[in-house]
Amino acid sequence: AAEVLAQLHIGAPPPELFGSGDYSRCTTAPCSSASDVHIFTATAAAGALDKSTIFKVEVHGSAVYLANLKSTVTIGTGLEASDTTFEFRNPPSIMNPLMPTVQDAQHEVDALLAHLAYHPNTAPFYARHLIQRFVSSNPSPSYVLEVATAFTHGEYKGKVYSGKHGDLGAALGAVLLSSEARAAVLDLDPACGTYREPLIKVMHFMRAMGLAPKDDREVELTFLAGAIGMEPYLSETASNFYRVGFQPAGPLGEASLQAPETELLTPVNLLGFLNAMSATIDLGLSGCVSGIGSRAGFGNCGYSARLKGEHRVEAVLTWSPAGNETEAVVEELSVLLTAGRLNRNTKQVIAAAYEETLPTGRDEALHVAMELFLASAEFHVSSRNVLIPVARPPRPDKSGDGGNGYKAIVVLFMEGGSDSFNVLVPYASCMGADLYEEYSRVRGGTSTLAINKNQLDEIDVADGAQPCARFGVHAALSEVTRLYKAGDAAFVANVGPLITPVTKAQY
Template sequence: MTFMLFNRLSFALVLALLLSVPLGCGGGGSGGSGTSAPTNPGQQNPEPEPEPEPSVTELPVKDDPHWEQAKAAARFLQQTTFGPTEESIIQLMNQGETAWLQAQLNTPATSHLEQLDARFAELGWDATPNPEIEGVDGYYRDLQRSDVWWEIALRGDDQLRQRVAFALSQIFVISNVSDVLYNDTRGIADYQDTLARHAFGNFRELLEAVTLHPMMGEYLSMVRNEKADPVRNIRPDENYAREVMQLFTIGLVELSIDGTVKTDAQGEPIATYNQDTIKAFARVFTGWNFATTNHWWEWTSDAVGEALPMKAYQDIHDTGEKMLLGGERLPAGQSAEADLEMALDNLFNHSNVGPFIAQQLIKRLVTSNPSPGYVERVARVFNDNGFGVRGDLKAVIRTLLTDPEARNGHLEQPDTAGKLREPVLQISHLWRVFKAEGVQVLNREGTAVAGTRIRYRGSDRTLGQRPYGSFSVFNFYRPDYAHPGTISDQDMDSPEFQLHTESVMIAKTNALTEAIFWRDADADYVQSQRANHDWDIYPPAIDMTREKALSGDAGALIDRLDLLLTAGQLSDEARQLLIAHIETLEHGDNNPHSQRVRVFEAASLIAASPYFAVQR
């Protein structure tokens, strides 16, 4: 069922909400080129905020002394999870950011592959077919993988790890839009696990795990990459060699430690590599194939090999001398493993990696336009975690999230701080707030399977975005995209705006509205509906019990939703507009329908507003 936004909501009220947003909040910036660093650029360990003294058991109301503390907790959770919830806000307020963050950094990864294999077993399907199942049945298998992704995103205990893994998946991109990965269901689940497992490990180990993962091998054609053979007109494939530099490690131009571009005597950016460098790395990445093959020329698509690191075949590896970055030479006669180790070390130790990765992660988690000082502080920790270790991602993430600009940027640059939230994070936020229950799914015999599913694989149609569904290795949007007009004119970046075309914005707003309207778990017609085994999208039922109990008090209802959905950033004008609108709606203490309508209107209007779309 499709709900058009303006069939349900007041156009005048939505327009009024848009106009009540502070100037520039949609710009997604937090500093731009002219912003000075709030603290010493060399500071690696900024002092944590004071731990909260009082203990709370429920969300505070707007005039409560703990309101500001609750807003700070909700904002922190927008940066570190797939969306704050009432329980997580209270937990963070009581635990304090430092203790909460440490606990999350120590929480082990939830395995997508283990849950996917268990899901196959429940359905009576072979978890590891050889060859992997294709066609319609292969699509049904990928529906299960998508279900697992959404369920872990919404319910997993390792929220920070999975959120960082989601960020990494948009740097180290693979996609099953590509024909080569379309049926590699277990492989994509394992790739997600690989990113999550290394999210708080060392970047060098992450880089090697990604390089040798068969899903990356297939996606960027490193699998069966052969050394040159002039007789057969064979040359090493340059695909992975190019992207591992441009997108995964160093970028196109030389960077200073603060992420600013280095220029030559003529004022032109200095390139990090040239075509000869690409050719040399292409020769490095020869000689690899699936772990379950017996010969280098074999092509396999078995479900076991999808989830195992590739193995080397020395006969097809180029053993000649190679010139890499910085004039480093790989000696002739080395094995495929030795060349790969030295080449990845060469990339890892390049001075660009720290600021390049720092910028990418800050943009994915905190703000679209970090100041040079912010980038430098994070990059310095990447270069040295304080104990002489380079590439410690746990230290990087801790520094990134506790930096003064992350914690206070919205106060120091209120008109520009923050970022536009991508659609997947907006819908996951709604579903976490309202405890999405999922829907029952039928197997092919028409019998309901155990439990419920968050079935939303078709989110690219409704949101313009789907996990592991980008159309190229360049992701859904580029990290340096600047929306034409005010944002571009102010020399700011707005990456997610590249995804938010007019059609996507309308479709996304309709999807957010549909995720609220008439999805009340108390409604019998929602609970009785079942998504069949081949349906790829169905909004789950949501729990609005607490909101309905407050529906008679428009102010209390709006304040609760303001805290849960926008981290308390509604302006006074927007708050009063919403309260006035809700008070015009019928209400009866014992009238479930009028209670439901009030909650639906309030939640939908906030979800359709820039206050919800922009993370500040």
């Protein structure tokens, strides 16, 4: 059957659809040599194998009839010895271009779907994606084969699910019950495991900490996309919120390992997640202070209202530890939030913070412990956080004005607005033109938006490096000016959306 399927690609009607006696099954020795192939010859051909012959084979449990024909497209004449010709199989078509019918269209769609469903790449494709979502971003080939086989056979390890091709239940059973999914030793392999999707982390934390609606309200999560980078029905593509083959820069990418979910691991999304969960811990689920609750009653989010508990709360966390001892509290949180995978050093840090905060109240201490768990590596990944045997180098001395090699990235979320042209202003020596005068004129003069020169702190740049050799910084940013002059700060200008199109030469 495999040889027939490899050679013949044009379908034929079943022989019984022809007139009585038009076709008969060939029973000669050559025709009977393959038990999984039935050959029917036309009576008019006197039993000979010709273009009217029909082959019957079974594909995935269904009978398939194939004509003894080939349709080949040839490009090039081949008349001269130097002529190069190319040949390829003519793509099959069910639709009659001269007399198209709805039935033919349905048959062609069915044929296409069957082709895709039974394509040899389909099972491994589904297998790998299921494993990546549930177990590991980089499954071994044997793991993929194990799941793909369950998908195509509809059974796994003696348990029959549907027994048919395309069984997602059997495939998922193989994903979760495979030895590669359950071997604890693989938790120590940095190539195994996954970075968890932000939305899954939100759901996990809220369920584990017993989020319960207040006053029987329906819980509503809002502005998730802006906070964590994911929100139901708001994926920018049909695939997902991230690319399934994404390889992050650094050691993982250099090792050709994939970590699809880490495409969402941006400073904005990570800090948005931590801020949203911290707000839920401290205030309950609401729209206040970076919360992801309903924006109804958002105007009642002032400090005084929050302090008095007058802000609108959709739901609250109801979890309470079973024990009172610090070690028991941290251990229970470890089971609920990290499946007991928290390493001993992180446990000690959280326990110490819990003990330190306990005098201010047990609830406050629990809040601190929860927030630290949310910041732990074990909460964000499904593998273990393996401690390296070598101690980290000591932190550099951060005192002084620089020159010590210490660097840090500080991310500021500006909830208001910042007028960049009143932060950094062209001042003097501007490419032969008075750009300050232009700035002042465009802004309506110093009586409106423009800032007077005597209200600007002057800074110098290297000649030719910028349009101006001297700029002015808003006087309220004197500390930024000091850092710039010390070589510890820089301005990045001309970023963001363009007001008008520019060419490369103009830029």
